[in-house]
Amino acid sequence: MIKKYSNIIMLIVVPSVIGLLYNYIRSDSIDLLRETKIIEWVDDTELSGIFENDSVSNIKSLRTHQVFELFENGKAKLIDARDEWDYNDGHIQGAINLPAYDFEINNPNLSDLDRNSLIVIYCGDEECDLSKKLASGLMDIGFKNVYIYVGGWFEWLESGYPIEVSESK
């Protein structure tokens, strides 16, 4: 009976094994068992002296009111990690666009950035991964003070904070 199903079994097992092996060796591999992400928050008291976020393994996140505080006092550079169409449709006022999936070293927005400046990256909402991805990328190339804002565009919009829309080209 096994012989009857051997083709089917091979056609399922062999590609699966190849997939697992390939995932193991590739640089952009994913975990075998997906887990919910644990967010590490920045305490309000730390806010005034943020300088030390250099652990790539767990990038700290800011809450909406903290991002707003930094927005008001102009101390942080806000970066929108979504693609340019989402960005153009609406973004946090003053934020620049660095699409996480189009990340290139010679992006003009990137070269304008001071590597020591305080960076806050956001994307759509809590579920979206782009901010973390971009944060890792920036830290890899020497940015020291990188934080993410998991509430993202969604929470900022809900809070009624300043936004802007790009002019259509």
Add this chain to the structure above:
Amino acid sequence: MKILLNKYFVLISRLILSLVFIFAGIEKIISPELFAESINNYRLFPLFTINLIAITIPWIELVTGICLLLGITIKDNLKIINSLMLFFILIVFISVLRGLDIDCGCYGTNAAQKVGFIKILENIILFLMGLQIYLCENHLFRINSK
């Protein structure tokens, strides 16, 4: 009915279906995280299984697509391909019923294809092509039609 099983007609279906699977497989292999997120959007599977699905299914699509193209064990291959198509039809249908406005995750990143009746129709057509190939007894350019 006989015309549907005409071997040239079947060959065309086989070409189309296999190329669709090969393309779909490759696109998903290229960006596993994105594919995993698409699967997650369906909210149908336990979180811990999602990456395993995202790692294995694209390769199954790719290998079965290639085998179909080359005509290797056509019938057994189609059992898998047609089962996959039925599965896709089912999950898209469930998502439409639940009113989910999500990307189907069919072809990886680029073509942002929404879940909806058109998608279901596309999948039904592919399934019917698979069925047509399965029912044909006399294949051209095959290595093993079993």
